[in-house]
Amino acid sequence: xxxxxxxxxxxxxxxxxxxxxxxxxxxxxxxxxxxxxxxxxxxxxxxxxxxxxxxxxxxxxxxxxxxxxxxxxxxxxxxxxxxxxxxxxxxxxxxxxxxxxxxxxxxxxxxxxxxxxxxxxxxxxxxxxxxxxxxxxxxxxxxxxxxxxxxxxx
Amino acid sequence: xxxxxxxxxxxxxxxxxxxxxxxxxxxxxxxxxxxxxxxxxxxxxxxxxxxxxxxxxxxxxxxxxxxxxxxxxxxxxxxxxxxxxxxxxxxxxxxxxxxxxxxxxxxxxxxxxxxxxxxxxxxxxxxxxxxxxxxxxxxxxxxxxxxxxxxxxxxxxxxxxxxxxxxxxxxxxxxxxxxxxxxxxxxxxxx
Numbered sequence: 451x452x453x454x455x456x457x458x459x460x461x462x463x464x465x466x467x468x469x470x471x472x473x474x475x476x477x478x479x480x481x482x483x484x485x486x487x488x489x490x491x492x493x494x495x496x497x498x499x500x501x502x503x504x505x506x507x508x509x510x511x512x513x514x515x516x517x518x519x520x521x522x523x524x525x526x527x528x529x530x531x532x533x534x535x536x537x538x539x540x541x542x543x544x545x546x547x548x549x550x551x552x553x554x555x556x557x558x559x560x561x562x563x564x565x566x567x568x569x570x571x572x573x574x575x576x577x578x579x580x581x582x583x584x585x586x587x588x589x590x591x592x593x594x595x596x597x598x599x600x601x602x603x604x
Numbered sequence: 605x606x607x608x609x610x611x612x613x614x615x616x617x618x619x620x621x622x623x624x625x626x627x628x629x630x631x632x633x634x635x636x637x638x639x640x641x642x643x644x645x646x647x648x649x650x651x652x653x654x655x656x657x658x659x660x661x662x663x664x665x666x667x668x669x670x671x672x673x674x675x676x677x678x679x680x681x682x683x684x685x686x687x688x689x690x691x692x693x694x695x696x697x698x699x700x701x702x703x704x705x706x707x708x709x710x711x712x713x714x715x716x717x718x719x720x721x722x723x724x725x726x727x728x729x730x731x732x733x734x735x736x737x738x739x740x741x742x743x744x745x746x747x748x749x750x751x752x753x754x755x756x757x758x759x760x761x762x763x764x765x766x767x768x769x770x771x772x773x774x775x776x777x778x779x780x781x782x783x784x785x786x787x788x789x790x791x792x793x794x795x
Binding site for chain 1: 624625626627628629631632633634635636637638639640641642643644645646647648649650651652653654655656657659660661663664668670671672673681682685686687688689690691692693694695696697698701702711712714716717720722727728729730731732734735736737738739740741742743744745746747748749750751752753754755756757758759760761762763764765766767768769770772773774776777778779780781782783784785786787788789795
């Protein structure tokens with residue numbers, strides 16, 4: 451299960467991927483909560499191009515890689531799609547996330563990038579996200595026997 | 605609630621017809637393609653479809669022994685590296701295009717928030733009020749983890765995987781967020 455068994459290029463590659471990802475969030479201005487709020491207020495729909503632009507690239511790569519290439523060179527993993535079980539949690543959690551996103555204009559990846567462009571005020575949001583993640587972890591650790599905890603969510 | 609939202613939604617949609625893209629689309633599209641490329645680079649090298657919100661729980665596993673976080677111990681190191689990369693990548697944008705040392709017709713200067721100067725570089729800070737960021741953050745921390753993904757996990761990787769759970773997740777948080785943002789603006793909270 452360890453994702454970084456031994457390959458010396460594993461962490462550098464993850465870092466480079468993060469660099470490109472973060473640069474894109476900066477360049478697109480999705481790292482600015484105001485831009486996200488303007489989108490949610492339907493005043494500037496440009497953000498659709500960020501989300502669909504990104505999903506089109508991953509869609510093509512996630513479709514081609516399993517068919518054309520054997521296994522991932524740095525981990526030996528098989529290429530698979532990102533599939534989660536569709537259950538009540540997806541809707542309940544998505545709804546709670548939606549309230550937070552609509553209130554603040556931030557989401558996790560964009561918040562990390564926002565710090566990079568100099569937005570020190572985003573630390574309020576990042577601290578809040580850790581508090582929220584801890585709170586649900588606390589709840590779900592006390593009732594793990596219900597079997598609702600699902601591994602590997604992104 | 606549903607009626608209010610759909611009414612507001614309808615009125616806004618009408619207003620939109622004038623100009624849905626007042627800031628153009630080029631920088632949005634290029635930025636989005638780069639977000640996808642970053643995800644694709646990690647995927648091609650490692651087979652991992654990386655989302656951004658798991659970092660919250662995997663990082664908590666360094667300091668908390670709650671059983672919920674145990675499952676993320678194996679991935680916590682690379683998730684820290686991924687997040688540091690995101691911060692650094694955005695910082696590279698800040699010291700190049702945002703600071704004016706690189707320019708492109710595809711680039712759009714910030715029209716929101718405040719630009720400020722540190723050592724010759726131009727940085728940016730939001731005007732959105734701290735309580736909105738903090739309270740929103742708490743809900744995002746809960747919701748993304750309960751809901752199995754965020755804008756990158758569901759929105760970029762999951763939609764790219766044509767996952768039905770992710771289509772439902774994205775539709776849910778997008779519609780709810782539009783409704784909430786409209787309500788917050790309607791009661792006069794700005795910015």
